[in-house]
Amino acid sequence: MKREEVLELYxxxxxxxxxxxxxxxxxxxxxxxxxxxxxxxxxxxxxxRLSKTDTSAFDTKYGAKPFTSYGAVMKEYVLVPEVLFTEPDTLGFYLQKGYEYVMSLPPK
Known part of the structure; x- marks a missing residue:
């Protein structure tokens, strides 16, 4: 998908x-x-960005490939596979898991 299409879905x-x-x-x-x-x-x-437990579950289902931004591998992030772009509810589920994970961390 083109970046504009992914952005619209996001x-x-x-x-x-x-x-x-x-x-x-x-x-x-x-x-x-x-x-x-x-x-x-x-x-x-x-x-x-997912917890270790959620990354493991994501890996079992989709394969948890590393996500890079600005040429660096982002720690604790998984690359969303294109199959999830056709499943917005599932994508939303994993975004919620990411939200819950960062809310469990000490605030910055």
């Missing part, structure tokens, strides 16, 4: 959850408690 999924607010102009992201929990990189790839 916006739509975020709009359905009152916990989420899309931030950033050129590099859209979500954050809570002072921590980012999702990001769309310049290549149109979406990454979600």
């Amino acid at each position: 916006r739509n999924v975020i709009a359905k959850n009152s916990n989420f607010e899309l931030k950033g102009k050129s590099m859209p992201y979500t954050s809570a408690n002072g921590h980012m929990f999702s990001q769309l990189n310049k290549d149109g790839e979406l990454g979600i």
Whole structure:
């Protein structure tokens, strides 16, 4: 998918959850408690930050490939596979898991 298409899907999924607010102009992201929990990189790839338990479950189902942004591997992030772009409710579920994870961390 093109970056614009992924961005539109990302916006739509975020709009359905009152916990989420899309931030950033050129590099859209979500954050809570002072921590980012999702990001769309310049290549149109979406990454979600998950706990170790949720990363393991995600890996079992989709294969948890690393997510890179600005040329660096983002710690605790998984690359969202394109199959989830056709499943917005499932994508929203994992974004909620990312939100719950960062809310469990000490605030920044």
